[in-house]
Amino acid sequence: MKEEVLKSKLNLLTTSLEKLVNNFPDSFEEFQKNDLVLSASERYFQLIVDAVVDCNQILIEENNLPPSDTYFNTFIILSKTHLFPDGLLDQLSNCVGTRNAIVHRYESIQLKREYEDIKKYIPLLKEYLKVLVR
Numbered sequence: 001m002k003e004e005v006l007k008s009k010l011n012l013l014t015t016s017l018e019k020l021v022n023n024f025p026d027s028f029e030e031f032q033k034n035d036l037v038l039s040a041s042e043r044y045f046q047l048i049v050d051a052v053v054d055c056n057q058i059l060i061e062e063n064n065l066p067p068s069d070t071y072f073n074t075f076i077i078l079s080k081t082h083l084f085p086d087g088l089l090d091q092l093s094n095c096v097g098t099r100n101a102i103v104h105r106y107e108s109i110q111l112k113r114e115y116e117d118i119k120k121y122i123p124l125l126k127e128y129l130k131v132l133v134r
Contacts, residue, residue: 006058010132013051017125020044024118031115038111042102045118048125049099052092055132059083071096084131092124 024041025031031038049071056074060067063081068074075093078084098117
């Protein structure tokens with residue numbers, strides 16, 4: 001059962017990441033001025049981070065690790081294993097903060113920072129995905 005759920009989450013992660021990469025603008029100006037691109041980028045990023053956290057939780061259970069009480073901690077718990085390259089999960093863990101800022105519309109997040117964060121996380125998410133689909 002968990003294997004099927006993991007496969008489903010990986011499929012969602014793969015397709016959403018592909019759509020984000022294919023539609024993410026090269027410049028902040030384009031990101032800022034095009035509401036459709038902005039909204040789609042935010043939604044794909046949310047779906048991606050949610051899928052990553054779900055994958056993390058499945059991996060935590062499968063490896064008999066202590067359960068996590070937060071999305072962020074799923075990265076911390078897994079970073080203590082040898083399932084991922086050193087540092088990857090530490091670098092990726094703050095994507096949860098960006099996701100939360102997007103979803104909950106935190107007033108403090110600036111659009112420029114959101115753009116830069118998403119751009120920064122794309123290669124890390126690709127690396128994460130590579131590890132899981134081996």
